[in-house]
Amino acid sequence: MISLLTTAIRFPDPESADPGGLLAVGGDLSVARLMEAYSHGIFPWYNDEHPILWWSPDPRPVLFPKDLVLDSRFRRYLRNHPFRVSVDTDFQAVISACAVMDRPGQAGTWITDDMIRAYVRLHQAGHAHSVECRLDGRLVGAIYGVSVGRAFFGESMFHEVPQASKVAFVHLVWLLKELKYHFMDCQQATPHVVRFGAREIPRKLFTRMVEAASAMNEEPDGWLTPAWWSDPDKRKEHLHHGW
Numbered sequence: 001m002i003s004l005l006t007t008a009i010r011f012p013d014p015e016s017a018d019p020g021g022l023l024a025v026g027g028d029l030s031v032a033r034l035m036e037a038y039s040h041g042i043f044p045w046y047n048d049e050h051p052i053l054w055w056s057p058d059p060r061p062v063l064f065p066k067d068l069v070l071d072s073r074f075r076r077y078l079r080n081h082p083f084r085v086s087v088d089t090d091f092q093a094v095i096s097a098c099a100v101m102d103r104p105g106q107a108g109t110w111i112t113d114d115m116i117r118a119y120v121r122l123h124q125a126g127h128a129h130s131v132e133c134r135l136d137g138r139l140v141g142a143i144y145g146v147s148v149g150r151a152f153f154g155e156s157m158f159h160e161v162p163q164a165s166k167v168a169f170v171h172l173v174w175l176l177k178e179l180k181y182h183f184m185d186c187q188q189a190t191p192h193v194v195r196f197g198a199r200e201i202p203r204k205l206f207t208r209m210v211e212a213a214s215a216m217n218e219e220p221d222g223w224l225t226p227a228w229w230s231d232p233d234k235r236k237e238h239l240h241h242g243w
Contacts, residue, residue: 021057029118058203
């Protein structure tokens with residue numbers, strides 16, 4: 001049975017979700033409720049025609065930063081890519097661009113105006129982050145997500161030029177590794193994230209992992225752009241030694 005949320009900020013056991021992963025309906029998108037949801041591996045996904053829907057799919061695709069896979073061709077590209085990569089320089093522009101990006105097989109967007117406002121509030125509270133790629137000063141690709149303790153939940157990405165979202169994704173994983181995050185939740189096992197090393201795990205295990213990572217309440221302070229990202233020689237060194 002799908003739960004109808006009340007004003008109380010709590011969620012049912014994720015194992016009570018229906019076969020498609022739908023767990024609950026209703027509630028709001030306050031910072032407190034979103035943080036409570038993510039701390040149990042639950043996320044909102046809906047459109048303007050529906051009430052707020054809360055999901056906990058089974059299985060769940062997860063990428064452990066140490067397991068990032070880079071094929072030789074993309075590794076070469078990363079050494080000399082043309083983008084200026086940054087962290088948290090314009091979160092609202094990133095989520096707004098993700099909202100309007102055309103996606104094959106998907107009509108409309110789940111990133112509604114209410115969702116944009118809610119995640120901007122999360123960002124302002126220090127719980128949502130973005131990694132951006134710019135070309136000649138223009139934002140051309142990015143990824144954003146939510147941080148809870150040492151768990152990171154990838155939400156959406158976009159690109160306007162080839163490879164931009166992939167470069168942002170890899171730089172995000174590099175940063176997660178440096179900040180000692182336990183894992184990145186990918187929500188859906190797309191070919192894109194699977195190529196980078198994501199693998200599906202049972203929801204029950206995933207929920208335990210999330211709760212353990214979320215228990216580390218103090219999130220890292222290092223959501224800043226690493227200096228070496230803009231130095232091709234240091235990128236080459238990093239790729240040679242670290243990945």
